[in-house]
Amino acid sequence: MTMDRYVITGKQRLEGRVRTSGAKNAALPLIAAAILAEGKIVLQGVPLLTDIVYMTEVLRKLGCQTEFEDNNLIIDSTTLHESTIDEELMRKMRASNLILGPMIARNGRVKISRPGGCAIGTRPMDQHIKGLKELGVTIHEKHGYIEAIAEKLRGNEVYLDIPSVGATENIMMAAVLAQGTTTVRNAAREPEIVDLQNLLNKMGAKVRGAGTHVIKIEGVKELRGTEHSVIPDRIEAGTHLIAAVMTGGDITVENVIPEHISPVIAKLRQGGAEVIPNSDSVRVKHKGRFKALDIKTLAYPGFPTDMQPQFMALLAIAEGTSIITETIFENRFQHVAELTRMGAKITIEGRAAVICGVPKLEGAFVEATDLRAGAALFLSALAAEEGTVLEKVDHIDRGYENLEEKYRALGAKLQRVVKQP
Ligand code: EPZ
Numbered sequence: 244m245t246m247d248r249y250v251i252t253g254k255q256r257l258e259g260r261v262r263t264s265g266a267k268n269a270a271l272p273l274i275a276a277a278i279l280a281e282g283k284i285v286l287q288g289v290p291l292l293t294d295i296v297y298m299t300e301v302l303r304k305l306g307c308q309t310e311f312e313d314n315n316l317i318i319d320s321t322t323l324h325e326s327t328i329d330e331e332l333m334r335k336m337r338a339s340n341l342i343l344g345p346m347i348a349r350n351g352r353v354k355i356s357r358p359g360g361c362a363i364g365t366r367p368m369d370q371h372i373k374g375l376k377e378l379g380v381t382i383h384e385k386h387g388y389i390e391a392i393a394e395k396l397r398g399n400e401v402y403l404d405i406p407s408v409g410a411t412e413n414i415m416m417a418a419v420l421a422q423g424t425t426t427v428r429n430a431a432r433e434p435e436i437v438d439l440q441n442l443l444n445k446m447g448a449k450v451r452g453a454g455t456h457v458i459k460i461e462g463v464k465e466l467r468g469t470e471h472s473v474i475p476d477r478i479e480a481g482t483h484l485i486a487a488v489m490t491g492g493d494i495t496v497e498n499v500i501p502e503h504i505s506p507v508i509a510k511l512r513q514g515g516a517e518v519i520p521n522s523d524s525v526r527v528k529h530k531g532r533f534k535a536l537d538i539k540t541l542a543y544p545g546f547p548t549d550m551q552p553q554f555m556a557l558l559a560i561a562e563g564t565s566i567i568t569e570t571i572f573e574n575r576f577q578h579v580a581e582l583t584r585m586g587a588k589i590t591i592e593g594r595a596a597v598i599c600g601v602p603k604l605e606g607a608f609v610e611a612t613d614l615r616a617g618a619a620l621f622l623s624a625l626a627a628e629e630g631t632v633l634e635k636v637d638h639i640d641r642g643y644e645n646l647e648e649k650y651r652a653l654g655a656k657l658q659r660v661v662k663q664p
Pocket of ligand 1: 267268269271338364365366367368369370371372405406407408409410431548549571572573614615642
């Protein structure tokens with residue numbers, strides 16, 4: 244990470260059209276699933292993000308061939324020969340834990356270093372491990388490593404204590420080549436899980452029920468290469484909608500599935516924004532002050548935790564007092580201190596943040612502590628009265644493709660200052 248910074252001019256009314264990229268949180272499990280194929284997987288609409296670069300690096304270290312051009316990622320896993328990846332790479336991006344399931348199914352063993360926690364939480368893996376054990380996997384955990392071995396994977400009933408996205412994905416990717424049928428109950432219902440089911444079924448798997456709490460997987464003998472287009476990034480889309488409201492602008496977000504952001508649309512309307520969805524785009528225009536409201540983050544189809552920091556930035560300038568309750572991650576209020584530096588009036592009471600709306604935010608020196616906190620501060624800087632310097636924007640590069648170009652096209656004035664090493 245080189246920790247570059249943005250110098251952002253405030254009070255920019257944004258208007259125009261912006262096209263979201265493919266979903267980071269769909270592409271990551273889809274890339275992991277390519278490990279399962281005897282043949283080439285072609286993923287279209289893959290966003291060029293640091294997290295995606297790291298994930299393809301993981302597959303290359305395992306011996307897969309990868310090629311990335313014009314947002315198309317070609318993965319050939321026929322030459323896969325390794326079964327472990329080094330600690331340094333694991334720590335760079337915790338979603339590399341998604342190789343557990345497919346590696347176990349593909350070659351019966353894998354050793355990963357326990358992915359580090361991150362700014363927003365400890366990110367435990369007990370549900371991943373519980374589910375894989377129920378499929379017959381032996382797991383050794385020591386010295387910060389997780390080693391998983393399975394002579395034979397057997398389908399089974401798996402109940403998740405928490406509808407964990409990653410655990411659901413890992414178990415699905417292990418179960419597709421198990422002997423017999425697996426039923427996952429209390430499964431996560433995120434759209435990215437449905438996208439993974441669609442890719443697996445194109446590869447010859449038999450998965451049903453993704454998007455509901457019960458997913459049934461009938462094991463098959465082998466999976467073949469195929470091609471698949473990644474769903475649009477609902478969190479990027481939601482971020483752009485909030486940009487329109489915060490800057491009193493008028494933005495049409497293209498390449499979005501409105502259903503995937505229905506909780507965000509509902510809350511924007513509740514606060515007084517005009518939201519006009521179409522089949523694959525959503526337009527938002529807003530005048531005047533947004534009204535305060537309360538939010539509780541929940542697993543899909545509840546309000547997404549990945550939109551919590553961005554929505555808090557909007558509520559910081561809303562009329563009235565709002566309460567945000569973060570029920571998913573135990574430490575996802577890192578952006579509060581930085582927003583306070585911009586004049587926001589926010590107090591934290593355990594899992595809840597109480598936001599007293601102020602008329603305007605002030606320009607300031609702030610820093611991104613994690614991906615979505617960085618996005619929240621980016622939006623705040625665009626709406627603030629004066630200019631802002633936002634440090635550590637490399638966090639934002641993890642989840643937003645071509646952010647500068649997209650926002651300059653909407654009228655934003657910003658410069659990226661590359662920090663000399
Ligand atoms: C995915 O993370 C996303 N990442 C996250 O997006 C997102 O915030 C999260 O789902 C929730 O929607 C990717 O898809 C790559 P979880 P994941 O397992 O799978 C607890 C972003 O900004 N838990 O659903 O790691 C966990 O601590 C990122 O793009 C256990 O207790 O999330 C958390 O409190 C941030 N045990 C809750 O469940 C486990 O074994 C939800 O975690 C697993 C999770």
